[in-house]
Amino acid sequence: MFITKLAIGVFGLALAFSGPAFAADSVKVGVTTTGVPFTFVDTTSQQVTGAMVDIVNAIAADNGIEAQFELTAFSALIPSLNAGKIDIISAGMLATDERRKIVNFSDTVYSYGDAMFVAADNPENYTIEALKGETVGAQIGTTFADSLKALGIFGEVKLYDSIADIMRDVKLGRIKAGFGDQPIVAYQIAKNPALGVRLVDGYKPLKSGDVALAVPKDKAELLQKINASIAKLKESGELEKIFAKYGI
Structure with missing residues (x-):
């Protein structure tokens, strides 16, 4: 667990925010280490960081509480939320219709689609159809994985x-191509060329969606306060600044 306490003035929000506190003094926030730059662990400080971490910290500061971060596998985020292990999910999670059946999502904070990547020494800019019969990879629990399976061509x-x-298996030639969140993939490739993969030029995303925070169905008041804080972040321009900080 990582605990972050915001000092007054973080992101310049202290002057703009003065909302009432949540019922509790703290909230447990589920994040994943695999969502760079949305959520990840800084190797220097060993602290959880990322755009969605900064956003939920700003929301917590607005409400005078503390955000306690629980590192959780992406596929376990929603089960952990509904089991009461965490109060909020703040990750690069898309607010899909299927997920809305079991959790409530906040207002949108960011929108994006999927990206295709291949080995750096592979010059082909594939279309989906060109990969018919090939083995491709996607992250478990993502909407992209479901969309790829539904095509029935691989x-x-x-x-x-x-x-x-x-990325490792794409680089080693074990699979022909990989699919993942466009901002996450682009950020990782830009920061580490040694990964040995590149984005496929001209790829049209299978699906685009909206990133939002998630709360349990029975926490309507918490959702209202999150949305009120998000509105302030948008109006002040701080939300845009947070994403710009991470190059997205």
């Missing part, structure tokens, strides 16, 4: 715990 859609694992 030899196999291999599921992985993280984008880093997909």
Whole structure:
């Protein structure tokens, strides 16, 4: 667990925010280490960081409480939320209709689609159709994995715990191509060329969606306060600044 206490003035929000506190003094926030730059662990400080971490910290500061971060596998975020292990999910999670059946999402904070990546020494800019019969990879629990399987054209859609694992197998030639969240994939490739993969030029996303925070169905008041804080972040321009800080 990582605990972050915001000093007054973080992101310049202290002057703009003065909302009432949540009923509790703290909230447990589920994040994943595999969602760079949305959520990840800084290797220097060993602290959880990322755009969605900054956003939920700003929301917590607005409400005079503390955010306690629980590192959780992406596929376990919603089960952990509904089991009461965490109060909020703040990750690069898309607010889909299927997920809305079991959790409530906040207002949108960011929108994006999927990206295709291949080995750096592979010059082909594939279309989806050109990969018919091939083995491709996607992260377990993502909407992209479901969309790829639904196409029914691949030899196999291999599921992985993280984008880093997909990149490894693409680089080694074990699978032809990988799919993942466009901002996450682009950020990781830009920061580490040694990954040995590149984005496919001209790829049209299978699906685009909206990133939002998630809360349990029975926490309507918490959701209202989150949305009120998000509105302030948008109006002040701080939300845009947070994403710009991480190059997205």
